[in-house]
Amino acid sequence: MQDSYSELILPFSSSKELFEQYTNATGGIRTGKLMEHLDSMAGSIAYKHILGPVKTLGKLEDRGFYVVTASVDRLDMLAPLVPSRDLRLSGHVIYTGRSSMEIGLRMESIGGVKPDETVLIGRFSMVCRDNLTQKARQVNPLKISGPEERALFDLGETIKQRRQTQASISLGKVPPDSSEAAALHSFYLQHGEGHQDASPTLKDHVFMGDTIQERCMLMFPQERNVHGKIFGGYLMRLAYELGFTNANMFTRGPLRFLSSDGISFAHPVPIGSILRLRSQILHTSSSADYPIIVHVGVRANVVDVKTGEEQTTNEFRFTWSQEFGKHSQNLRTVVPKTYKEAMLWLEGKRALALGAEIRGSRMNE
Template identity: 30%
Template sequence: MLRSLLGAQKCWGLIHSRNSMKVANKHAPASFAVCKRHFSPPTHIKQSAVANESGTMAEIKQEMMKRLGLEPGYNPLPKSREQLLKYQPKLEDLSPRAMQDSFTSAIIPLSTDRTLQDKYVTYLGSVRFGRLLEDMDMFAAWCCHKHLKLPNLPEGVHLPYTFVTILVDRIDFTNVLASGTQDIRLSGHVSWVGTSSIEVVVWLEQMVAGRYQKLTRALFLMAARNATNTGAAPVNPIQPANEEEKLIWAGGADRKKTRQILCAQSVFKVEPNDPEQTLMYELYKRTTPRNTLELNKRILPPNCRWMEDSFQMSTIPSFPEHRNHHNRVFGGFLMRSALEISWAAAFLYCKTRPKLEHISDISFEKPVSVDSFIKMTAYVVYTKLNYVQIMTVADVLDTQTGSQVTTNTFYYTFSAPDTVTEVLPRSYHETMWYIQGRRKFEASMGLN
């Protein structure tokens, strides 16, 4: 389990859940109370930050383009930035920064911008969380801009840096039902840095009854690259200003170690552990006829569905409007697309509107060009009581050869009002997905 930013955990359980969830939750064992690792911005950092309001997200996008020397409009041959390489500093030239130097906030003005509302609202009037993931990704890059301070950059020279998203650490959601017509505030700051990697914590809050209520919190791991995105670039180190910042810094170092351990222990890299192998044998016995003469057959137990019949797929052509500042497909767009098809898969599986509870770690393995076809496939890989675990795989299709390369794998935990049909694997390959999905689910529930 990941340590919190302040080295503590705050368990919200399932209190304050929506009325539609009460029936399902009363059947859940006590251990299934969801431990929501959701935090407010540290008081010291928030109060000490200078000029921390950055306006609206639209204004942030314009300011980032201005700093990078980019202009509106698409050009298949983007403007060269090679002339900026000579301005990249050395690590020893960069002075330490405090965490409050990068703390900032921004508004999504849904209460006043009716045109913007149309992009964010669902047919029930709630907010599209996929849109918010796009904003959080861009806001994390903006915090990197705020952290970076280049002492020898001549006035008028554009920023000789590129920031890309490496991964998004686990995202938990509170039980506040976000509205699509009320302002949403993003806030965040840099919480840890390496030589060229930057961890940013981002909070989402919405105005409810005259005060901001917490929606979610996420950790973004960003990479600083040079002006042409061909190599790593150094960033200012962090000098913790007090004990609070020292704890936040230590948490960032711990999370880096934890990510490395979890990556090495993935079921796709090492064999399942002993309890998981026992579970695999139990699944085999449940789906194999007792008649020893029919070992080549599989049977589906009552109230179950095969995993192979429990998926949704879409193929998305990408366009320049989906690009980031560096003419690649925007990571936020990939996150939004994956979330929305995952939600659809959960909805169609449960036959009722599901609630998003948790998003597991999201990694970005390969850049995606703006002329790509992206295949999104959302599988139901694990179920427990009224919970559904979705694994969504993003593949880029080669239009010439027909081959495909996986660029992202996403894991989402949804809950339904009632107990859902159990999903079961049929092949060994699917069983590995089942085991991995079970791990992600238990981590999201705070069970390991």
């Protein structure tokens, strides 16, 4: 595993020019920009696992294969980003299938008088394809050395199995179970259409269809990757920033990023294409730690200008929260209005439950 280990230092404490590039509107660090680095690092690690420590990748035509991001299993923010400290991004391959690789990534705040602190843990799934046939190509298997590497490899297997299980029980394939149906019915009786005037508190309910925010963009070659397509990390940043904007408008207050709950890359985005990003609030809840948690979905579609048809290339799911003492005075709840929205609401409910469980375990990693 350590043969693919790589790291990158972002010296925010000593480079004003670098910090200026990453500063957000409140003086912090732009998380979306960091996602670009994470995707790029995951790709570099995957190539390093296959090729060894080469200095340059060279032409992909000469290599005979290429590596693409299939999905991002999770990104969990465990602590706030501190602008005055440097960031260390590191990772390595933790699991291999026949043509797939699971990349474990870590982001740490380093430097200064405080000890190093892990602020983010993530998992990327990369796949290898033959350059000519476009079919799956076998990657180097991992040699496991010691109990720690065995635990990481088993984690990668668990992630793969969990992803397959979630796909098999997706609400796009099977109906909700009895407990989910009961929860949805109870929610409808309390918050559904026609009940807005039953209590003064229900005035702060928002129908899911009214939370849609969109952005259309032309894809330029400056954002291309080594395959001549739009860089996946750039798409992650665009989706993150639209999702954040939507959540910010919905909550009307400062937000804390909790997690990316799943990102899929179904098709590449060509240079010169028009990309439509569509964001929607899918679920809201609260917990003992946060007065409001907001789960947001972002879909990326490539638009055919001649026909008007659209093809979905990416699906993104993000979760933000507000903290006690910093939250808005009038918290709002998102309410589904159609059956399709109800299924999205239940998917969001599932994602938040899984996220809470995983964050609890990762705080101890």
